[in-house]
Amino acid sequence: MRTSRHHRLAVVLLAASLALAGCGASADDRAAGSEKAADGRPGPGYAADGSGADGKASDGTGSDAKAGPAATAAPEQRQRQHVVRTAVLSVEVADATAALAKARAVTEAAGGHVADETTERVDDDHVTSQIVLRVPQSAYDATLKELAGAGKLLSRKAAAEDVTDQVVDVESRIATQRASVARVRELMDRATKLSDVVTLEGQLSSRQADLEALLAKQAALKDRTALATITLHLDERERPAAEPEDDGPGFGDALSGGWNALVSTAKWAGIVLLAVAPWAAVLLVGYAGWRWLVRPRTARRRTAERADSGDAAS
Structure with missing residues (x-):
């Protein structure tokens, strides 16, 4: 009986000591938690994910609440910018052929x-050329500077168009269209009626055509943003005409000039004679008629008149 009482007393004492130890530990934990909270760190009453001991979310004063907007804004800041760059240069050069070869070499090195080339010769000694070059965006500025320094820069026009919104929109539409095509294919696999299969095939063809159009637009945008376009006009400088050397007239020049003057005079004299010939022929015929027809008659009449006057006087 006494032994059982001793056992009961031992159990009560053990329980009391454990209770006291638990109260002390909880008090220490609360003190540590208050110290960490004062330092700005969550106490043991908060979980690692920012929720309280009751499983509810924290009030937003923790570090996760501050990291949320930054984590959301980070992908937008890391979004790649897509820009279409174009430039038009007009350069006057001494030798268009050599400048054209240099432009090709610079483009290939970059x-x-x-992409396109047009060259033509004007007046047999003047060459003009237009060449369209496609260079990577990273080499755009260096290539543009080197081409502009090939000769005398007449004009320069550069433009940059931001097409990031278009690229993002096309990518989003492609993803949506692919999902739509996949859904139609899945419905076709499940279809059992011929009418449903025919209807779904029409839908599939239409959506695949739209998807291919979007893919083509995406490829065009990729090409325009990956490679810049430079249109170069090369105009060859006109060479001044060589002036003839003037050493003064010589013996040969004098003889040649005299002969040319004689030939010119004879030619003009012949022209004048040919112009007067019809009038001379008419005058000659008139003179002949007067000389052999009119004049003898006049002479005989005068002789007869003189004879008559002499007879009358006698």
């Missing part, structure tokens, strides 16, 4: 290519 990793680009020649």
Whole structure:
């Protein structure tokens, strides 16, 4: 009986000591939590994800609440910008052919290519050329500077168009259209009626055509943003005409000039004679008629008149 009482007393004492130890530990934990809260750190009553001990979210004063907007804004800041760059240069050069070869070499060294070229010769000694170059965006500024320094820069026009919104919109529409095509294919796999299959095939063809159009637009945008376009006009400088050397007239020049003057005079004299010939022929015929027809008659009449006057006087 006494032994059982001793056991009960031992159990009560043990329980009391454990209770006292638990109260002390909880008091220490609360003190530590208050100190960490004062330092700006969450106490043991908060979970690692920012929720309280009761499982509810914190009031937004924790570090996760501050990191939320930054984590949301980070992808937008990291979004790549897509820009279409174009430039038009007009340069006057001494030799258009050599400048054209240099422009090709500069473009190939930059990793680009020649998209179009037109060259023509004017007046047999004047060459003009127009060449369209595609160069990577990273080499755009350096290539533009080197081409502009090939000769005398007459004009320069550069433009940059931000097409980031278009690129993002096309990518989003492509993703949506692919999902739509996948859904139609899934419905076709489940369709059992012929009418449903025919209807779904029409929908699939239409959506695939739209998807291909979007993919083509995406490829065009990618090409325009990956490579800048430079249109170069090369105009060859006109060479001054060589002036003839003037050493003064010589013996040969005098003889040649005299002969030319004689030939010119004879030619004009012949022209005058040919012009007067019809009038001379008419005058000659008139003179002949007067000389052999009119004049003898007049002479005989005068002789007869003189004879008659002499007879009358006698």
